[in-house]
Amino acid sequence: MAKRKINKQQQRRINAQHRQRSRRARDDDNLPDSDALGPEQIGLVIESFGRQVNIEAKDGEVTRCHLRANVENPVAGDRVIWQMGDNTGVIVAVEPRRSLLTRPDFNGQPKSIAANIDQMLIVVAAQPPAYANLIDRYLVAAEAHQLTAVIVRNKSDLPVDDDTLAMLNSYADNGYTVLTASSTDGKGLDALRAQLADATSIFVGQSGVGKSSLVNALLPEANTAVGELSHAADKGRHTTTTARLFHFPDGGDLIDSPGIREFGVQNLDRKSVEQGFREFQPFISQCRFRDCRHESEPDCGLQAALERGDISPVRLQSYRQIVAEIEGQHG
Known part of the structure; x- marks a missing residue:
């Protein structure tokens, strides 16, 4: 039987695995006996x-x-x-583990970020701009891992444009908890502390939205690095390089994660993505076909809901974009 050919990316991955195993074996030789x-x-x-x-x-x-x-x-x-x-x-x-969050590595493979989390706090700000599709990825991942999802508008002391405000209001209308906070003037921090109590939480979001500044405001002893926003590219400089866990004095833990612009949804299927759009659920059950793709099928519950204005066209487009991505990777 002919030998299966592998591409360059697969060969690099195999070589990296060999190097990793060899390095682990060498490291183990240097460890003391039990x-x-x-x-x-x-x-x-x-x-x-x-x-x-x-x-x-x-x-x-x-x-x-x-x-x-x-x-x-x-x-x-x-x-x-x-x-x-x-x-x-x-x-x-x-x-x-009861839960594990991942993000894609340089080869598109899942890389573990943090484990045993109860809730995900999605931090956004006026700058860098908040994108609905990125927020939706976090929400899909939170639902897939059965995590409580909370959206936090940080830097609330700064003005925000009407489109961003409308987007955040739409999430609140769909039943998501949306909090506002500012590490500069301290407004909203008490409500945020109450949300974080008695749970293991993770802050996620783009670099530059102020996750580390929030950590410093909530836990001054954390002394995490705070970076300045890169005005040239409107993207934050990465200041956190590895996820780190902190304890709150009154109970609860917080994991501060590296700023990431992508989130690991590549291992999910269409049904899992659907579950991440909670307002879709009443209408998906109205589809004529159980395997409806919600595109051009007849008697699609989602399409009918869209035409009536019961769901947002932005959210439906976001759903389709995520599904197209994961199906392209699996195909």
Whole structure:
């Protein structure tokens, strides 16, 4: 049988996997034997740097740990089993996750961002401009992972254009929680703290919308880096390079994630994307065909709802754009 040909991208991925396995094996050879380590204990990943991880023990002490070769890279929010050595620890296992958020890497493959999250706070601002399709991607991902989704308009002390305001109002009309906040004058921070209490949350959004500034306002001791907005390109400079977990004094955790302009929806299917548009649900059930694509099929519940003005044409176009992307990748 003829040997299956692989393209250059697949070959690069295979070579990278080989290099990674070799590097892990070399790293494992340098780790102490289990007999030289302390007893196994549970820890919480605060920040991950590839094969090195900062974990927090039950007593609150933070320790830099290395990974055994057979352990997948944990991310902020993961619970792990680890053992203490002379100066550093060794992670021997990652506990099962209740949720895992990913984004595409340079090869379009999912890269883990954070784990065990309860709610996603989508931060937008007047600048850089807020785009409905990006917000919708976050909402779809939140629904797929069964996370509570909250939209936060940051920099509320700055004026916002009518189109952005109308867009945010439309999300509120569709049942999404929309909060306003400002790290400059402090308005809205109390309501934001109440939303964050007793849950593990993640801030997501474009670079430059002020996620790190919000973290600093909510947790002054965090001392996270705050970057200036690049006026030339109207895009923020990346100031957070790895997701990091912070504790609130009154309960609840926050994971500050790297600024990302894309979000990992590539592993979802059409039905999962549909579920991310909550206002579509009453009308999808009215479609004549169960596999309706909501394009030109007869007796489509969504098309009829669009014609009546019951759903937004912007949201329907956003849905179609996301579906076209994932089906193009899977095709």
